[in-house]
Amino acid sequence: MANQNVANQDRIVKVLQQISGKQIAPGVDESLFVSGLLDSFALTDFVAGLEEEFGVTIPDCDLSARKFDTVNKVEAYLAAKA
């Protein structure tokens, strides 16, 4: 289970790297907004990337910075949808 979590976190970071075009490595509890890795427009790209990477549909009602603020929160959100 722990290995699965780490694997998913790596995939989340991979999506972040794809949308930013940079080899970033944020801490799992680092705020992606405070650190400047995400803003409102980039979050839309991030969500689209997550949908593609994880094969899920993220509804508009779930679009909030609070749910996608850290890699850990994203991982928990995706685990809840699985």
Added chain:
Amino acid sequence: MAYLRAFGSWLPSRHVTNQEIAAQVDATPEWILEMSGIEERRYAADDETVASIGLKAAQACLQNAGIAASGLGMILVASGSTDRFCPGPAGQVAAGLGLNSTPALDIPVASAGSLIGLAMAAQFAPTLGRILVVGAEIMSRRIERSPEGKNTAILFGDGAGAALVDADTGFAHIADSCLFTDGAAAEVIFVKDGAFHMDGQAVILQASRKLPRAINELLTRNQLAAADIEAFLLHQANLNLILRVATTLKVPRERFFTNINRYGNTSSASLLIAADEWHRQLTEPITRPIIFSAFGAGLNWGALLALPV
């Protein structure tokens, strides 16, 4: 049938620069420009009202169409910033035009109201004839020009626009429209006790997905591609959002008419002010479809397709 026949607009004379706003909200003019694409906006004078500026846009539109107000079958007035919500400004606009029995209805939907008005007018026109759609806003009285209100104070301006939808003649035929509402997200944009509230981040998130989706739905069901569209006329909410929609649709930004740099976000007036300026700059009749789209309080959003005649 319903046709777009003419547009009109009216802007207050007072120019408010980013420098003036920046000093009030603890920001820099450069930051305002970067965040919004806005260089200046207009503010109404103390003696002007939503109805009075809406009337001026209405008169300009009728003059451009070359018809008298007595020829109107209905008036629709969109505004989210009027001082009095019931009755709203529609009746006053009608009275200002000298009409005392023509139906005049309010659409109290900030930002998306004019699009809703155009879509409704297209439905009413076959039975009522000529429908005048007006969007008028004095947002400067609904925002807080202080550091606490920075995120909205930098965006909004005042102005009015109008469109004449005609059952018989015009330069473009309104072929289709789609409107959507999601009341579960109503807290994202609302007016309460005379003050405008907006969660800007949530608006960007929602609009940057919903607008392209609505436009694509309209294009798909009319067997069109985004590349087929001559001009995209969007609610002038934020230049970055408009460019975002262009990128999502894979359309050159030049196809998206923008004037937000000069007027800021004039809420429901912006779509028709933009349409008026776009239409006035045309040197030849349109030869390809045009798309209108807006997103606003409600949440309400949608798109409208007009085809050349």
